[in-house]
Amino acid sequence: MQQDTAARPVGAPVPPTFDTLDLMVDGFLARFTSPATRSAYAGDLALWRSWCASGGLDPLTVQRAHLELFARWLETERGNSAATVHRRLVSLRSFYRVLAADGMILSSPAESVRLPKVVRDRTKYTHLTRGELSSMLRAADEASPTDGALLALMGVLGLRVSEACSLEVDCADRFERGHRMLTVTGKGGGTTGIPVPVQVGRRLDRARGDRQCGPLLVRRDGTRMTRRSAARVVARIAAAAGVDKSVSPHDLRAAAITCALDSGIPLRDVQTMARHADPRTTEIYDRSRGDIDRHGAYILASYLAA
Incomplete structure (x- = not known):
C-alpha cells in the first residue's frame, strides 16, 4: 500500500x-x-x-x-x-x-x-554585466532596506536565494579576527562563515533596523521573505534599473561569481567564495577562459625567461 x-x-x-x-x-x-x-x-x-x-x-x-x-x-x-x-x-x-x-x-x-x-548551454543563461549589477544594487538601495540587503547578499556575497531568505537578524553579529562574519546555513545543512564587506554590512543593518529577533529579510506584511517573493523583488529591481533582461535570483549569484573572476581574483579563491565543491563548477562562470591573450602558455614562458 x-x-x-x-x-x-x-x-x-x-x-x-x-x-x-x-x-x-x-x-x-x-x-x-x-x-x-x-x-x-x-x-x-x-x-x-x-x-x-x-x-x-x-x-x-x-x-x-x-x-x-x-x-x-x-x-x-x-x-x-x-x-x-x-x-x-x-x-x-x-x-x-x-x-x-x-x-x-x-x-x-x-x-x-x-x-x-x-x-548545459551557458549561452541560454542570463549574463549580467558589471554595470548592470551595479545599477541593480543602486536601484535596490533606493527601493527599500530589505531590497538592498537581498540584492547585496546574492549579488555581492554570492548567496543562494534560499540561504538569503533563511537568515535571521543576528546572522552578522559575530566577529572573527577583526572581521565581521555572516553565518550562513548552506546546501546540506552545513554552516559556514562569510566575511562581510562594510558596504554589505551597512545594508544588513538597515534591513534589520531595531529588531532583535526574527528573519532578516521580511515582506511588507512582516513575514519572512520566500524564494518566490525574492524572485519578484529581483524582477522589479531589474526593471527599475533599466536592465532589459529576465533576471532571476540565481542570475545575481552567477553575476557575483562571474564579476569576481573578471576582476582577477584567482579561481581557487572564487571557488571558496562561491562554496563550490568542484573547481570545474566555478570555471563555468569564467567568461574569459577562452581568451587567447590570457593563455597560460604566455605567462609561463615569460616567467621562465625572467
Missing part, C-alpha cells in the same frame, strides 16, 4: 498499516534534514512507485532493465529533460544503495544504470 510520504512529518511514528516499502521510503527520507531535499526525493520515489504499480512491478524486486525502461519513459512519455532524468535516476540509485546496506535487497539494481549526459 503506497502512502503519501511527503505529507507525513519526518520522525512521526509509522502506522501499523504500512508495508515494508513504505517504511523503507520513510526511513530513507528521514536521512535528510532539508525539507527541499526530502520533497525532491519524495517526488522522485513517488513517480517511480507509480510507474512500477502501472506495470505490476514490486520496487523491491526490480532489475536494472526496469530502471532503464523507466528512464526512457521519462524522456518519451513525460518529456523530461536529460538533467531531470539524470536527477531522478540518481535519487533512485541513492535509495537502492540504502536498501542494499540495510539488507533489504542483495544488491542495488540502479548501480549500473546508464545516466544521461547533461550538457
Whole structure:
C-alpha cells in the first residue's frame, strides 16, 4: 500500500498499516534534514512507485532493465529533460544503495544504470554585466532596506536565494579576527562563515533596523521573505534599473561569481567564495577562459625567461 510520504512529518511514528516499502521510503527520507531535499526525493520515489504499480512491478524486486525502461519513459512519455532524468535516476540509485546496506535487497539494481549526459548551454543563461549589477544594487538601495540587503547578499556575497531568505537578524553579529562574519546555513545543512564587506554590512543593518529577533529579510506584511517573493523583488529591481533582461535570483549569484573572476581574483579563491565543491563548477562562470591573450602558455614562458 503506497502512502503519501511527503505529507507525513519526518520522525512521526509509522502506522501499523504500512508495508515494508513504505517504511523503507520513510526511513530513507528521514536521512535528510532539508525539507527541499526530502520533497525532491519524495517526488522522485513517488513517480517511480507509480510507474512500477502501472506495470505490476514490486520496487523491491526490480532489475536494472526496469530502471532503464523507466528512464526512457521519462524522456518519451513525460518529456523530461536529460538533467531531470539524470536527477531522478540518481535519487533512485541513492535509495537502492540504502536498501542494499540495510539488507533489504542483495544488491542495488540502479548501480549500473546508464545516466544521461547533461550538457548545459551557458549561452541560454542570463549574463549580467558589471554595470548592470551595479545599477541593480543602486536601484535596490533606493527601493527599500530589505531590497538592498537581498540584492547585496546574492549579488555581492554570492548567496543562494534560499540561504538569503533563511537568515535571521543576528546572522552578522559575530566577529572573527577583526572581521565581521555572516553565518550562513548552506546546501546540506552545513554552516559556514562569510566575511562581510562594510558596504554589505551597512545594508544588513538597515534591513534589520531595531529588531532583535526574527528573519532578516521580511515582506511588507512582516513575514519572512520566500524564494518566490525574492524572485519578484529581483524582477522589479531589474526593471527599475533599466536592465532589459529576465533576471532571476540565481542570475545575481552567477553575476557575483562571474564579476569576481573578471576582476582577477584567482579561481581557487572564487571557488571558496562561491562554496563550490568542484573547481570545474566555478570555471563555468569564467567568461574569459577562452581568451587567447590570457593563455597560460604566455605567462609561463615569460616567467621562465625572467
